[in-house]
Amino acid sequence: MTEAVVVDRQFDDPLQQRKASDLGMWVFLATEILFLGAMFVAYTASRIHHPEAFAIASRLTNLTLGSINTGVLLTSSLMMALSVRSTKLGLRTASIVFLLATAVLGLAFLGIKFTEYYLDWRDHLVPVIDFAHRGPHAGEIETFFYLYFFMTGVHSIHLFIGIVMVLVLAWMAWRRHYSPDYFTPVELGGLYWHLVDIVWIFLYPLLYLVSRT
Amino acid sequence: MSTLMLPVRGNYLDEGFSLWSWLSSVDHKRIAILYTISITMFFFVGGVAASLIRLNLVTPTGDFVSAETYNKLFTMHGVIMVWFFLIPSIPSTLGNFLVPLMIGARDMAFPRLNLASWYLYIGGGLFTVGALIAGGVDTGWTFYTPYSTMFSNTHVIAAAAGVFIVGFSSILTGINFIVTIHKMRAPGMTWFRLPLFIWSMYATAIIFVLATPVLAMTLFLLAIERFAGVGVFDPALGGDPLLFQHLFWFYSHPAVYVMILPAMGVASEIITCFARKNVFAYRSMAFAVLAIAVIGFLVWGHHMFVAGTSVYSSIVFSILSFLVAIPSAIKVFNWTATLYKGSIHFEAPMLYLLGFVGLFTVGGMTGLFLASLALDVHLHDTYFVIAHFHYIMVGGSVMAFLGAIHFWWPKITGRMYSDRWARFAAIVVFIGFNLTFFPQFVLGYLGMPRRYHEYPPEFQVLNVLSSAGASVLAVGYLLPLLYLLWSLKYGPRATANPWGATGLEWQTSSPPPVDNFASIPIVTAPPYQYEPPEGPHPNPSAGQKGEGSEGAVGARDGLS
Amino acid sequence: MITHPVPAIRTYVLVWVGLIVLLLLTLGSAFIPLGWGNAAINLAIAVAKSLLVIFFYMHLRSAHYVLRIAATAGFFWLAILLGLSLTDFVTRY
Numbered sequence: 001m002t003e004a005v006v007v008d009r010q011f012d013d014p015l016q017q018r019k020a021s022d023l024g025m026w027v028f029l030a031t032e033i034l035f036l037g038a039m040f041v042a043y044t045a046s047r048i049h050h051p052e053a054f055a056i057a058s059r060l061t062n063l064t065l066g067s068i069n070t071g072v073l074l075t076s077s078l079m080m081a082l083s084v085r086s087t088k089l090g091l092r093t094a095s096i097v098f099l100l101a102t103a104v105l106g107l108a109f110l111g112i113k114f115t116e117y118y119l120d121w122r123d124h125l126v127p128v129i130d131f132a133h134r135g136p137h138a139g140e141i142e143t144f145f146y147l148y149f150f151m152t153g154v155h156s157i158h159l160f161i162g163i164v165m166v167l168v169l170a171w172m173a174w175r176r177h178y179s180p181d182y183f184t185p186v187e188l189g190g191l192y193w194h195l196v197d198i199v200w201i202f203l204y205p206l207l208y209l210v211s212r213t
Numbered sequence: 214m215s216t217l218m219l220p221v222r223g224n225y226l227d228e229g230f231s232l233w234s235w236l237s238s239v240d241h242k243r244i245a246i247l248y249t250i251s252i253t254m255f256f257f258v259g260g261v262a263a264s265l266i267r268l269n270l271v272t273p274t275g276d277f278v279s280a281e282t283y284n285k286l287f288t289m290h291g292v293i294m295v296w297f298f299l300i301p302s303i304p305s306t307l308g309n310f311l312v313p314l315m316i317g318a319r320d321m322a323f324p325r326l327n328l329a330s331w332y333l334y335i336g337g338g339l340f341t342v343g344a345l346i347a348g349g350v351d352t353g354w355t356f357y358t359p360y361s362t363m364f365s366n367t368h369v370i371a372a373a374a375g376v377f378i379v380g381f382s383s384i385l386t387g388i389n390f391i392v393t394i395h396k397m398r399a400p401g402m403t404w405f406r407l408p409l410f411i412w413s414m415y416a417t418a419i420i421f422v423l424a425t426p427v428l429a430m431t432l433f434l435l436a437i438e439r440f441a442g443v444g445v446f447d448p449a450l451g452g453d454p455l456l457f458q459h460l461f462w463f464y465s466h467p468a469v470y471v472m473i474l475p476a477m478g479v480a481s482e483i484i485t486c487f488a489r490k491n492v493f494a495y496r497s498m499a500f501a502v503l504a505i506a507v508i509g510f511l512v513w514g515h516h517m518f519v520a521g522t523s524v525y526s527s528i529v530f531s532i533l534s535f536l537v538a539i540p541s542a543i544k545v546f547n548w549t550a551t552l553y554k555g556s557i558h559f560e561a562p563m564l565y566l567l568g569f570v571g572l573f574t575v576g577g578m579t580g581l582f583l584a585s586l587a588l589d590v591h592l593h594d595t596y597f598v599i600a601h602f603h604y605i606m607v608g609g610s611v612m613a614f615l616g617a618i619h620f621w622w623p624k625i626t627g628r629m630y631s632d633r634w635a636r637f638a639a640i641v642v643f644i645g646f647n648l649t650f651f652p653q654f655v656l657g658y659l660g661m662p663r664r665y666h667e668y669p670p671e672f673q674v675l676n677v678l679s680s681a682g683a684s685v686l687a688v689g690y691l692l693p694l695l696y697l698l699w700s701l702k703y704g705p706r707a708t709a710n711p712w713g714a715t716g717l718e719w720q721t722s723s724p725p726p727v728d729n730f731a732s733i734p735i736v737t738a739p740p741y742q743y744e745p746p747e748g749p750h751p752n753p754s755a756g757q758k759g760e761g762s763e764g765a766v767g768a769r770d771g772l773s
Numbered sequence: 774m775i776t777h778p779v780p781a782i783r784t785y786v787l788v789w790v791g792l793i794v795l796l797l798l799t800l801g802s803a804f805i806p807l808g809w810g811n812a813a814i815n816l817a818i819a820v821a822k823s824l825l826v827i828f829f830y831m832h833l834r835s836a837h838y839v840l841r842i843a844a845t846a847g848f849f850w851l852a853i854l855l856g857l858s859l860t861d862f863v864t865r866y
Contacts, residue, residue: 009728010313010320010397019837020322020396026840027388027422030847035426037851038460041858042434042445045456048862067800071793074822078789081830085785088777127443140451146443150434180777194830198823205799205815213806395839423850459858510853514861526861 005182018184025188029195036199039154043147043206053140058210060125062116066208069112070200076105077197084190087183092173099170106163113156148207155203158196165189224724239324240727245310247331252298252306255338259293262286267683270676275666283666284351291354292372296379297338299606300468302614303475305386307621308414312390314718315408317399317736319728322392330385333378341375344368353664358446358457362439369439373432380425387421390414401736408716408740409492412499413478416506420467428464431457455522462513470509472606474502476613477544480566483620484548486714487563488555491741493547501540508537518589527586534584541577545570561635565616568643572608576601597657600650608646615693622697623707627724630700634692642689648682715742788829795822
């Protein structure tokens with residue numbers, strides 16, 4: 001057993017505290033859905049206005065790296081879910097290993113993503129900094145790539161926060177902070193990680209698969 | 214009686230007197246006070262801008278300030294009043310103070326988050342004030358693109374950053390309210406035993422958490438577009454300026470309901486108390502609040518009828534806009550029915566709230582003019598719109614805020630103010646308000662557009678009336694500041710329940726102890742107990758709830 | 774010590790297999806010319822993947838109904854934002 005569960009003075013018991021934290025996290029996730037959702041609305045409006053440009057531009061993205069990255073992120077979600085399960089069962093070592101695996105896969109995702117950014121830069125596809133695409137719809141293609149960098153950038157920031165969070169969780173798990181009586185931070189961290197994953201699940205077809213035929 | 218039953222621990226005001234004891238306190242009551250002081254300061258900053266606007270409009274030739282300064286003044290007035298006063302006003306001050314007290318909890322679910330939200334508010338405020346001092350912003354509070362992204366030479370990004378930050382303060386408050394109301398209620402406090410103020414806070418919190426993030430993302434996109442010259446809003450870049458307006462009003466129209474729903478909650482508490490009669494049709498009041506919060510999300514397009522949206526879209530939004538009148542009307546009818554055959558007492562809080570009901574009704578009805586497609590073409594961007602939303606926001610929200618401050622002042626500070634002065638101030642505010650804004654309905658209908666620093670000479674008489682009213686209104690706002698501050702030192706001590714009101718917050722001492730209740734009350738009855746269960750004979754102790762809780766039950770002296 | 778009912782590892786792995794299969798499906802279908810059907814399939818698969826993650830990895834399948842309402846509210850309000858602004862974007866011309 002680890003240290004006793006600390007209940008803040010406003011709560012009656014650990015169960016009330018845990019339920020409050022769970023609900024707080026889900027409400028926070030709802031705000032995240034709206035926050036990130038707004039950029040999907042901006043994407044939708046732009047795509048409706050410029051369907052041809054979006055089709056051309058999407059073919060310029062790196063499908064191989066994007067698809068591999070999707071697999072990496074989905075696997076990281078599996079690792080995260082397994083670490084939450086291990087924590088609940090009190091399997092400390094397994095929980096730490098799965099948390100570290102989650103963080104490593106998250107870092108791998110960012111590494112691949114930034115490789116992609118580098119390749120885009122080499123192909124002169126970075127709006128404002130170096131955008132040299134010519135031909136019809138050049139302006140609208142730049143808008144697509146602005147959205148591409150903006151949306152994947154916002155996603156990467158969220159993922160980076162998630163990686164830091166997972167590493168802190170692993171450290172705390174190593175310090176024996178969690179037990180079957182108290183695992184709320186790991187559980188909530190998992191929820192955040194999965195939401196960031198879901199964002200990518202939608203980004204992938206909208207950015208990479210607009211028109212591949 | 215109440216002196217014998219003082220709880221063991223001291224009241225929250227005596228827990229520490231240093232500045233740091235306030236700035237580091239996670240007690241929801243102290244955070245409420247921090248918010249009250251901050252929003253009052255912002256209110257007077259925004260008020261100074263309004264006074265300068267009205268001063269300039271005394272003459273048709275705009276003699277007082279230049280057109281550029283005028284633009285910056287109305288932007289400053291709008292930004293500060295909307296985001297730094299009206300939106301946090303009742304939720305962050307009275308909501309913070311009352312939510313745990315009314316539901317019988319020791320504190321919010323997340324006290325540290327609560328304090329963080331105040332710091333975010335101050336941080337956002339400093340950013341925005343910095344932008345305003347550094348030279349101002351001239352886009353109007355709506356930051357419409359492409360003006361804000363391409364053409365304005367003012368500090369748009371800094372001001373938007375301030376609003377972005379203060380938005381997260383709203384979100385944190387909203388999360389806290391939702392979780393607290395769901396998970397922290399005292400034993401026996403079922404959903405339909407919640408005071409209507411709590412229902413209104415819940416509805417407000419829903420809007421906070423679901424609308425504010427969209428504004429945050431929109432301002433983020435705006436700042437990048439302005440900074441980098443690439444984006445999705447400017448038509449010159451292949452963007453769609455209406456996209457900005459859709460996203461902006463998806464937040465900003467529900468934000469209007471953030472301003473009015475808390476006021477409705479306050480009205481329900483105060484009118485039932487001073488009519489000595491249970492609120493009429495409690496459940497329909499609770500559902501109406503939720504309905505307004507939800508339908509309020511479906512109507513934003515009525516801000517864009519003449520902006521170039523499709524006719525089909527306009528028709529949809531027009532119909533949906535009319536729908537929101539139904540729950541609003543239910544509330545007004547129910548307040549009226551509560552007054553009917555009540556034993557009405559005209560103390561200061563009641564005067565403010567009676568003013569609220571009338572002014573809100575005028576504001577709401579004129580809103581229907583603007584929701585009608587054809588009429589809006591005539592009225593859009595005129596002073597009619599200005600008058601309409603000031604009837605809601607000033608006549609509605611600010612009146613209710615003042616009424617609420619007067620009603621709960623004894624509970625918050627433990628002091629009574631001079632009711633004579635307070636009633637006088639309430640009447641001055643009511644007269645000043647109507648004198649300021651009623652002429653603007655006429656001006657708008659006659660065709661005077663908003664946001665111009667000059668106007669044709671034939672509008673001068675009405676503008677002078679309006680400016681005269683603004684000075685009366687300014688006096689009406691300064692008076693409470695003076696006599697309420699005076700009462701802090703010289704006012705007589707307040708009893709636990711000076712108004713003879715029912716509700717858990719009146720059963721603990723004034724000011725409440727640190728953890729609110731000597732022991733958590735057990736609730737056995739609905740919130741309003743102003744009538745005996747049967748028969749017309751008023752019996753103040755009938756059905757009082759929480760009698761099982763020792764210590765915290767205060768004396769029911771005062772009006773009853 | 775409290776014991777918590779947790780799903781078997783097998784469940785988590787099967788969900789992962791499902792997610793990868795859906796990923797390959799969406800990738801493969803993108804190369805079959807279906808016109809607007811491509812976008813529809815992509816979106817349907819994205820929704821299916823999200824539901825898998827939400828129900829199994831985020832445990833909404835067995836969560837308290839208030840948590841389900843909170844999650845649904847987020848997506849529902851996003852649908853309001855998208856749906857009502859589309860009334861304008863798709864009918865403007």
